[in-house]
Amino acid sequence: MTSPTKRRPRAPANRSASEQSSTLQDVARLAGVSASTVSRILNGHVDSAKRDAVEAAIKKLRFKPNLVAKSLRSGVSMAIGVLAQDFDSPYTSRAAKGVEDELMSCGYTPILISGHWGRDSDEAERVRLLMSRKIDGIVIIGGRLSDEQLLDLSEQQPMVVIGRSCHGPRLRSLSMDQRLGGYLATRHLIELGHRRIAHIAGLEDYPDAIGRMQGYMDAHREAGLSVDQRLITRGDFNEPGGARAMESLLETGVEFTAVFAANDQSLNGARLVLFNRGIGVPSQISLVGFDGLPFSAYTVPPTTTVRQPIYEMGCTAGRELLRLLDVNQLNDTPIGPLDLQLVVRGTTAPPAK
Known part of the structure; x- marks a missing residue:
């Protein structure tokens, strides 16, 4: 007894042939134009009554252009590499969102990859990995890439760097101007009457961290105050580091009445330690952060911070x-001012008497 012959399953009855294998020629035929006209419209080069007919045909046939073939023909992939340091960081995600929105408004697709706060050699390797993706x-x-490394890499690929x-x-x-931001934060505390101000710095050798610490020093110098080096400690721009x-500052036993943290995430980690020890903010310790991340307005109390326009x-x-x-054809929507702003909220007050 022979087994029955197996039949190949048919395509679902409700799926038309046009949905399965529409071609550029099919679109041209339905729209009543040449294939070259369809191609020019797809590439944004024709703006006329023909466009409406072609777009109607594309919609009816559910035509999807072969982007790989288009890339091979034109040498343009319509893809942009984005190297971020940490996808878990609200700063990174907000900046990346701004990049994505701007690119996609012009038909470009971002390809994101993380640098993991790595060494400059690791970051350079990540950039080369993006370049290999066409x-x-x-x-x-x-x-942390040096100016020389950035210039060298940009010879191979057009490049824009945020924070340099x-x-x-x-x-x-x-x-x-990170130095200005550090100055604004520290001057605010000094104007409130604080004289013993600690600083939770960012990653060592990181440009933003260096600038903010310099601003902290500038404000002390301007006010004729000396800086107690015991009140400077290193964080890592994350809550656990803060x-x-x-903990390190409190264990020294050195007196301080205020803290300027290198970013809002570090401040949140520091605030948790104070809360767990029953130390009031701002009744006993005032806190100022940096970045002005959206969540900083919704903490209890809301966070005083230096806002930088990250999304913009x-x-x-x-x-x-x-x-x-x-x-x-660039997006002509106004982006907004790129200015630093001290936002005074509930985590700062004059020192207790």
């Missing part, structure tokens, strides 16, 4: 890279 350019958010001050023929950068730094910086970086790529 991207058109790169946006780097933060990092370096430029080249194919390299642009975007930075806020908690360890606050991401948008600006994305737009600047598109300019480097000579994209014709």
Whole structure:
């Protein structure tokens, strides 16, 4: 007895042939135009009555352009590499969101990869990994690559870097005055009457951390106050690092009435330690952060911080890279000012008498 012949399953009855294998020629035929006209419209080069007919045909046939083939023909992938330091960081995610929104408004797709706060050699390897993916350019958010490394890498790929001050023929950068921000935060505490101000610094050798500490020093110098080096401790821009730094400060037994933390996340870690020890904020210790992340307005009490326009910086970086790529039709929506702002809320007050 022979077994019955197995039949190949048919495509679902409700799925039309046009949905299964529509081609550019099918679109042209339905729209009543040439295939070359369809191609030009898909590439944004034709703006006429023909566009409506082609778009109607694309919608009816559910046509999807072959982006891989298009990339091979044009040499343009419409993809941008984005190197961020830590996907868990609210700063990184907010900046990356700005980059993404700006790129996608012009039809580009971001490809994200993390640098993991690595050494400069690790970051350079990550950049090379992105370059191997046939991207058109790169946006780097933060990092430790030297100016020389950035210039060298930009010779291979157009590049924009957030948080740096370096430029080249194919390299642009975007930075806020971190030193000014550190100064504004510390001066605010001094104006409230604080004289013993601790500083939870960021990662060693990281440009933002260096600038903010310099601003902390500047405010003391301007007020004629000396800085007790025992009140400077190192964090890592994350909550656990801020908690360890606050524990270290308290264990020294050195008196202080206020803390300037290098970022809002470090401040949150420090605040938890104070809460667990029954130390009031701001009744006993005042706290100032940096970044102005959205959650800082919703803590109890709300956080005094130096706000930097993180999302707007991401948008600006994305737009600047598109300019480097000579994209014709840029998003013309105003991005907003790129200014630092001291936002005074509930974590600062005059020192207790």
